[in-house]
Amino acid sequence: MNLTLHVWRQKGPHDKGGFETHRMSDVSPDMSFLEMIDVLNETLIAAGKEPIAFDHDCREGICGMCSMVINGRPHGPEKGTTTCQLHMRKFRDGDEITIEPWRAKAFPVLKDLCVDRGAFDRIIQAGGYVSVNTGSVQDANCLPVSKVAADAAFDAATCIGCGACVAACPNGAAMLFVAAKISHLAHLPQGQPERHLRVTAMVEQMDHEAFGHCTNHFECGEACPKDISVENIALLNADYAKGALWAARPKQLSGDG
């Protein structure tokens, strides 16, 4: 296949950046999208130019590191697929492809296609866990969990923290990501004691970061490579409303981080 690529290049966070055009020939349909970029990078190096910086690691759709907006869609045209799992057989000979980094205020560009997603980590740090120290736990089977609840928790827990939902949202909101973690823990008995504290703390942190507000466009669900359901957002909203009531009462618990 022959392709024309328009790739976003940006030297650093403060550089304005712009598109650069590259023509590729003999692209094999069996290559992954990132392997195609590898080939382009090799030709750039051979020509004495700097290769395109892009994030990736597992190349199996599980680490959440890869992050490219391809033809205007985070992770590209194939539903439920990360950039690294997208293969060139999904494109046609002669296609023009634009490649950009995640575009969101909360995810500043570091270089070319790499962005800083530290805000996601800070949201989890604010409360996305069960407060249990190592040791001092009971036998695992002392806590039966219905298969339905366990499966629902699992479905939400498969979020890979890639940020495509934010990149897809016209407001740059992080609702789907936050909802996925809330929902994972809210479906399990282990998550109940801190359920309200958690949702309040995580939403507060989210508001603190440069994410926008959710106005129910649901572009996030379309872009999510792990098909995290937007129904989780309803659960988040309901829990947040209860959490806000709860938080308004005098504090009795002292949360240990």
Place this chain on the structure above:
Amino acid sequence: MKLDAHIPDGPIDEKWDRARFEMKLVNPANKRKFRVIVVGSGLAGASAAASLAELGYAVDCFCFQDSPRRAHSIAAQGGINAAKNYQNDGDSVYRLFYDTVKGGDFRAREANVYRLAQLSVNIIDQCVAQGVPFARDYGGLLDNRSFGGAQVSRTFYARGQTGQQLLLGAYQALSRQIHAGRVTMHTRSEMLDVVVVDGRTRGIITRDLITGKIERHAGDVVLLATGGYSNVFYLSTNAKGCNVTSTVRAWRRGAGFANPCFTQIHPTGIPPHGDHSSKTTLMSESLRNDGRVWVPRNSGDARKPDQIPEAERDYYLERIYPSFGNLVPRDVASRAAKRMCDDGFGVGPSGRGVYLDFGNAIQRLGKDAVAAKYGNLFHMYSKITGSNPYATPMVIYPAPHYTMGGLWVDYDLMSTIPGLFVLGEANFSDHGANRLGASALMQGLADGYFIAPYTVGDYLARVGKSNVTTDHGDFERVEGQVRDRIDGLLSIKGSRSPDSFHQALGRIMWDKCGMARNRDGLHEAIEQIRALKDEFQQNLRVPGSGTDLNQSLEKAGRVQDFLEFAHLMCTDALTREESCGGHFREEYRTPEGEALRRDDDFCHASVWEWQGDNTTPKLHKEALAFEHVHLATRSYK
């Protein structure tokens, strides 16, 4: 270099209790005065960092990805073993211990493996308490499956994403400690050297991968949990960033490197599609529970698999190993696939592949049941290959996957440099010459949650605070060496990219130090590596500078360490004149072609001490005694 494993006295089932009782404790009020450096945020690193911080130590944790949650552990698929015996099928701590020692082909330390089996049960409890959504049955209790050669069902799993869910559990525990201010997390930060002063580890030198800033970090103790080195083969199932840098750098500072030639080639990888393949993707071993492996009975049979009648198929694993069939351990399954392809029975475009067929399972269980178990793997397979495994058998071929070798550690997980601990896949400790499926996650978490928090505390209580700060001359000297190395890479200005060197190295290692090795091949490999190293020094091209995000520079540093390490790996393979586990020396095989272990001469761990550039490293041996699991030939027939 002195190798003292510090194995506690007493009966094997009491050793760990005794060791813990004999440990010195750090006064709770003093814990926060100790600075613990943890390099790595995979299962081993994240669990250790979180647990040590919970105890009150001041922890600094490092990873090269943009978030600790992305460590390579995230990619583990199949599951984690534990001797819970929830299925009442005869499992016990002793049986898990026995299976692991035997599966490792008698090249692991019994005392360590026993402790691992003991701790396995605590891991599951811990993870469930954190909210890890393991698979459950309709009664709400935890489900298990049998995995990779085990005849009991002791593997806990979360669909095909067990590593992801376990890592998120550890990451969340770590995040909680970051929030509490007890862990300082350094992401996009690569460790490039260890600083040793007066025989004690004092800290590390890192590079900030965004700004290029070289930083000094002093600590009272350093824990390396930086994973394995399968990427020495270039194509492997590991994430692209996995590297050998931290362990090779530590080796050059005096840490013994044990059994570097013990690498695991996993039987079920997706074969590479051509020269531009950047990795091989694993198809979980759990698939062998229901999938049947076969090749056409007639070599060169070019028909589509569905046109080959039953009578003309060779289900060779079932034929050669009737009692284990498709579930033989990894090394056995991989070698059998290689043999079939070498003999001309291979399938797929390159002739280097065998079928993994779900036809029977779909008939027996129904498509939905198969999809419920393996849906995500089938989905991944069809994305990568464009072929539908529900309709046509998968084509698979062995791929480098895991490395049993690593830095030598004693029972306390301390390397030969005092104050340098090594956890998870980065150490050599528990899997001998072959790791059983679902045992790496178990080991990483045992090391991080339950062993290091004790043994590191004991070390600190005994030696006290380190009084070396980052303005010490040795920090300056090592930092200078790190800078020189980076400048060196940037200033060669040749014409060949880091990736192209890495690919060339991978080809040498796969051909000559892969699934089968022999004397002549290893000698050739060493020569070729030497030549490639020379070319690297003269002809490497790294565009850009060292003062910003420069991924070519990162790769170049890793490839340089792989080149050095590859030489060591071949040297080790050359001196181990026997076949055991994943190490198959063609000169040493039984008349039936199976591995021939030579216990009289090789019942030891080979530990290599660095002697300087261009000098042959020195070999030390830790003799292994088998008092409980008696040395026997593994037979899966």
